[in-house]
Amino acid sequence: MNASFVIQSLLNGVLIGGVYSLIAIGLTLVFGVMKIINFAHGSLMMLGMYVCYWSVALLHLNPYLAILIVIPTLFLVGVLIQKFLINSIITAPEHNQLLLTLGVSLFLENLALFLWTPDYRVMSTPYADINFYLGDISISLVRLAAFALAMLGTAVLFVVLTRTDLGKAIRAASEEPDGAVLMGINVRSIYWVSFGIGAACAGVAGAAIAPFFPVYPQVGGLFVITAFVVVVLGGMGNFLGAFAGGIIIGVADSLGAMFLPGSMKSIISFTIFILILLFKPNGLFGGQRG
Amino acid sequence: MVERPKDGHLPRRLSAPAWIVLGLIAAGLHGLPWFFPDLVHTMIMIFLLALMGQGWNVLSGYAGQFSFGHSLFFGLGAYTSSLLFVKAGVSPWIGMGASVAVAVLIGLFIGYLSFRYGLSGPFFALIMLAFAEIFHMIATGWSWCRGAEGILIPLEGNMPSIMQFTEKEPFYFILLWLTAASLFFVWKMEGTRMGLYLQAVREDSEAAEALGVDSLRCKLTAMAISAGMTAMGGTFYAQYLLYIDPDTTFGVVNSVEIMLRPIIGGPGTVLGPLLGSVVLTPLSEITRTAFQAYSGAYLMFYGAILVAVIIFLPDGLMGILKKLAGLARGRRG
Amino acid sequence: MSSPSTLEVAGVTKSFRGLTALSEVSLTVGAGRIVGLIGPNGAGKTTLFNIISGFMKPDAGRITFEGHDLIGLKPHQVCRLGLGRTFQIVKPFGQLTVLENVAVGAFNTTRDTSRAEEESGRILEFVGLDKKALVPAYSLTTPDRKRLEMARALATKPKLLLLDEVMAGLNPTEKDEVIALVQKIRGSGTSILIIEHAMRVIMGLCDHIFVIQYGCGIADGEPKSISCNPSVIEAYLGKKHETAHRR
Numbered sequence: 001m002n003a004s005f006v007i008q009s010l011l012n013g014v015l016i017g018g019v020y021s022l023i024a025i026g027l028t029l030v031f032g033v034m035k036i037i038n039f040a041h042g043s044l045m046m047l048g049m050y051v052c053y054w055s056v057a058l059l060h061l062n063p064y065l066a067i068l069i070v071i072p073t074l075f076l077v078g079v080l081i082q083k084f085l086i087n088s089i090i091t092a093p094e095h096n097q098l099l100l101t102l103g104v105s106l107f108l109e110n111l112a113l114f115l116w117t118p119d120y121r122v123m124s125t126p127y128a129d130i131n132f133y134l135g136d137i138s139i140s141l142v143r144l145a146a147f148a149l150a151m152l153g154t155a156v157l158f159v160v161l162t163r164t165d166l167g168k169a170i171r172a173a174s175e176e177p178d179g180a181v182l183m184g185i186n187v188r189s190i191y192w193v194s195f196g197i198g199a200a201c202a203g204v205a206g207a208a209i210a211p212f213f214p215v216y217p218q219v220g221g222l223f224v225i226t227a228f229v230v231v232v233l234g235g236m237g238n239f240l241g242a243f244a245g246g247i248i249i250g251v252a253d254s255l256g257a258m259f260l261p262g263s264m265k266s267i268i269s270f271t272i273f274i275l276i277l278l279f280k281p282n283g284l285f286g287g288q289r290g
Numbered sequence: 291m292v293e294r295p296k297d298g299h300l301p302r303r304l305s306a307p308a309w310i311v312l313g314l315i316a317a318g319l320h321g322l323p324w325f326f327p328d329l330v331h332t333m334i335m336i337f338l339l340a341l342m343g344q345g346w347n348v349l350s351g352y353a354g355q356f357s358f359g360h361s362l363f364f365g366l367g368a369y370t371s372s373l374l375f376v377k378a379g380v381s382p383w384i385g386m387g388a389s390v391a392v393a394v395l396i397g398l399f400i401g402y403l404s405f406r407y408g409l410s411g412p413f414f415a416l417i418m419l420a421f422a423e424i425f426h427m428i429a430t431g432w433s434w435c436r437g438a439e440g441i442l443i444p445l446e447g448n449m450p451s452i453m454q455f456t457e458k459e460p461f462y463f464i465l466l467w468l469t470a471a472s473l474f475f476v477w478k479m480e481g482t483r484m485g486l487y488l489q490a491v492r493e494d495s496e497a498a499e500a501l502g503v504d505s506l507r508c509k510l511t512a513m514a515i516s517a518g519m520t521a522m523g524g525t526f527y528a529q530y531l532l533y534i535d536p537d538t539t540f541g542v543v544n545s546v547e548i549m550l551r552p553i554i555g556g557p558g559t560v561l562g563p564l565l566g567s568v569v570l571t572p573l574s575e576i577t578r579t580a581f582q583a584y585s586g587a588y589l590m591f592y593g594a595i596l597v598a599v600i601i602f603l604p605d606g607l608m609g610i611l612k613k614l615a616g617l618a619r620g621r622r623g
Numbered sequence: 624m625s626s627p628s629t630l631e632v633a634g635v636t637k638s639f640r641g642l643t644a645l646s647e648v649s650l651t652v653g654a655g656r657i658v659g660l661i662g663p664n665g666a667g668k669t670t671l672f673n674i675i676s677g678f679m680k681p682d683a684g685r686i687t688f689e690g691h692d693l694i695g696l697k698p699h700q701v702c703r704l705g706l707g708r709t710f711q712i713v714k715p716f717g718q719l720t721v722l723e724n725v726a727v728g729a730f731n732t733t734r735d736t737s738r739a740e741e742e743s744g745r746i747l748e749f750v751g752l753d754k755k756a757l758v759p760a761y762s763l764t765t766p767d768r769k770r771l772e773m774a775r776a777l778a779t780k781p782k783l784l785l786l787d788e789v790m791a792g793l794n795p796t797e798k799d800e801v802i803a804l805v806q807k808i809r810g811s812g813t814s815i816l817i818i819e820h821a822m823r824v825i826m827g828l829c830d831h832i833f834v835i836q837y838g839c840g841i842a843d844g845e846p847k848s849i850s851c852n853p854s855v856i857e858a859y860l861g862k863k864h865e866t867a868h869r870r
Contacts, residue, residue, distance in 0.1 A: 037412045037416075085597060085601065088601045089600060089601055089604075092600070092604060093411075094410075094411045094412055095350075095356040095411050095412070095415065096600050096604060098356070098358075098411075098412050098415060099356075099549075099553065099596060099600050100596070100597055100600045100601070102358070102546075102596065103592075103593045103594070103595075103596030103597035103600065104593065104597060105593070106546065106589050106590070106592055106593030106596065107590050107593030107594050107597065108593070109589070109593075110587050110588075110589040110590035110592075110593060111590050113587050113589075113590070114587040114590060221542070225419075225420070225423065228416060232413075232416075260431075261431050262431075264427045264428070264430075264431040266423075266427065267424060267427055267428075270420050270423060270424050270427075271424075273416075273417075273420050274403075274417060274420055274421070277404075277409060277413055277416070277417055278403050278404070278407050278409070278417075279407075281407070281409070281413065299740065300722070300723070300726055300736050300737075300739065300740040301736045301737060301740070481723075481736060482736055483730040483734055483736065483739070486719070486723055486726055486727050486730065487727065487730070489716065489718070489719055489723075490716050490719070490727045493715075493716035493717055493718060493719065494714045494715075494716060496678070496698075496710075496714065497710065497714035497715075497716065497775075498699075498716075498727065499677075499678075499697070499698035499699045499702075500676060500678075500698050500699075500702060500707070500708050500710070500776070501699075501702060501707075501727050501728045501731060501775055501776070501778075501779055502699050502702035502703050502728070502730075502731035502779050503699055503727065504697075504699045505699070558718070
């Protein structure tokens with residue numbers, strides 16, 4: 001273990017952390033607005049990966065252009081899920097909402113399994129082989145691009161939330177739903193829009209890593225837990241917290257991979273998760289409790 | 291004068307006709323292995339999952355603390371007794387005691403940490419999931435417990451003293467009786483101090499506290515009972531199938547299997563887990579064979595059922611039965 | 624003639640993030656008395672109840688109940704000592720029957736199921752809910768829910784009962800019924816500390832009244848003297864009285 005190995009790991013940690021941030025931001029947005037913990041978030045990301053993969057494999061699109069297909073597709077899926085499923089139980093006890101999203105994730109994951117088999121698929125794209133070198137340290141183009149995409153997505157979302165009317169309506173609905181209704185904001189619409197945006201975030205994150213991460217039906221499961229850890233770390237409903245939390249967990253996971261055998265590397269993030277839930281349930285940066 | 295028709299009593303009692311029906315069902319179940327030997331395996335699985343589902347039901351249905359990680363206790367149960375047997379020759383009967391003890395201790399640990407800090411619904415569910423996954427990872431990565439290749443329990447012939455049988459029937463009867471015992475236990479518990487306290491905590495823990503209910507203690511008690519029951523199931527599973535590995539025990543799928551039965555049957559009811567198991571287990575066997583080529587795709591069916599039940603039948607099948615009974619009573623009265 | 628105090632609250636202070644909810648509030652409740660706690664909305668009355676019953680800790684002050692120090696005790700421990708309370712927004716155990724709801728309270732003093740059932744039946748008769756014993760609580764009307772709230776607390780056999788706005792949302796007939804019930808409760812030996820808005824209720828019911836405004840005690844005494852107290856009139860009866868005079 002030498003310095004460059006450590007730096008390499010940390011760098012990769014930051015790069016993947018950016019993607020974690022985007023995933024988490026989608027999740028925390030949905031929680032902030034609807035107070036729902038969306039278990040299906042990972043499956044939505046998985047769908048994004050598959051849409052990207054098939055766009056490249058069947059339509060021979062550039063993977064980064066495929067994202068333009070992923071965004072509306074996932075947005076639509078998100079809207080449908082919200083309007084027809086989640087909306088039906090909007091007044092039900094919390095745990096029922098959780099169970100519902102769990103059911104959706106089970107369904108989506110195994111639908112993918114049924115349609116596309118459990119085979120790991122690796123996108124064939126020339127970009128995957130390109131690396132930059134800084135002394136001993138190699139930076140893979142696709143990882144860098146994933147990070148850049150995630151940052152772009154985050155920035156766009158940030159601008160939307162702070163500068164546009166829609167964004168303000170979303171924030172109003174999440175902080176003060178009763179007040180928002182009084183201001184004439186159609187909170188029901190905000191719900192499905194937010195869910196759609198959340199789904200789109202997951203989809204973009206998936207598409208961003210599809211060039212270098214294997215695509216298979218259960219991949220969502222890996223990321224959903226990480227997304228929860230990030231969201232809880234950053235504070236539920238806290239956008240900036242999710243952003244910072246993503247980077248932190250990305251680095252933590254890298255450190256884990258350095259010291260622990262393959263199957264155990266997530267133990268660090270799980271432990272962080274448990275500790276935060278117990279001792280700082282509002283997250284490091286402050287947020288809402290469930 | 292307080293009106294007290296039979297089913298309003300706190301100490302639960304059954305009417306004579308109900309006992310007769312129960313007796314008939316019991317007789318039928320005892321005779322089943324002779325008349326329908328092909329069903330024995332399915333019935334064993336029905337009972338096993340009903341037992342563990344009842345365990346989940348005590349914590350999540352009655353006390354209202356939803357756990358998404360009960361595979362933790364299932365795995366702990368399976369691994370504890372199996373490791374004790376394979377490494378130290380300890381009879382699984384005693385091993386089961388150890389399984390229950392380990393599960394209860396870990397459950398109390400997690401419960402204490404969570405409930406003391408007032409962890410609410412979804413967060414507690416997630417913590418259970420996280421702990422189940424942690425143990426999943428440990429079991430997979432730690433060579434001392436045979437890692438991913440799992441533990442194969444050597445069959446040494448028909449030896450009841452070490453819970454090994456060459457035929458299925460002994461397991462059938464053991465699980466039949468255990469499941470019946472778990473139903474009886476929960477049924478009686480419902481109207482007792484502990485039973486009502488648990489439900490009060492579920493309905494409104496602040497109001498319960500104001501009435502003298504120590505909600506922390508109640509939740510921990512529920513957790514202990516729940517962990518123990520589920521761990522017992524783990525031991526029997528291990529001894530029945532004679533093979534366990536991290537995925538088939540600690541895997542998230544098992545948490546779903548355990549939860550789904552009481553949810554479909556009716557959370558917080560005595561018969562819920564059994565009803566759900568009777569309905570779901572055969573259905574899942576059928577879909578599993580139908581989807582044979584696509585391993586795990588039957589879970590798609592689980593997902594759809596879960597969604598449908600949550601939207602249309604939040605009180606489960608028992609909820610429907612109760613409504614029908616209420617209608618019938620209304621028409622008579 | 625001074626009766627021994629059951630509850631003594633002395634100098635209780637509580638702030639939330641810089642906002643002072645209660646400032647040096649003191650009151651006493653004597654055995655077998657009905658004491659009223661009144662004040663405009665937001666005066667801090669429910670906060671005081673929450674502190675007394677153990678749901679919150681004060682920043683300063685002392686609270687003793689029959690000689691026991693209450694501060695730091697959890698709510699269920701406070702109940703065990705004999706202090707019961709109701710909630711302003713009623714909290715029935717919806718999925719349980721009326722009888723089961725009350726039984727939860729009854730189990731405070733017994734572990735025996737049959738005894739708890741008997742007790743609960745007795746209490747339901749006392750409050751007039753016996754006909755609805757087997758009805759699930761979620762299906763009760765508002766006045767019945769209030770009765771259930773009181774029945775549950777009564778089942779714990781409290782020596783002192785804190786009633787938080789039990790009249791809210793009731794029409795005059797229903798209010799009279801509840802007033803009769805409260806008097807019945809005192810008659811059976813329980814002391815009562817009651818938060819109320821309706822002036823005629825308080826004046827008619829209470830032996831002694833404490834008035835707080837903006838978290839501070841501004842007056843206490845018998846109903847007659849309170850209704851003539853200028854600072855109380857200004858703070859609480861305020862504009863209504865002035866306009867009444869002007870006519």
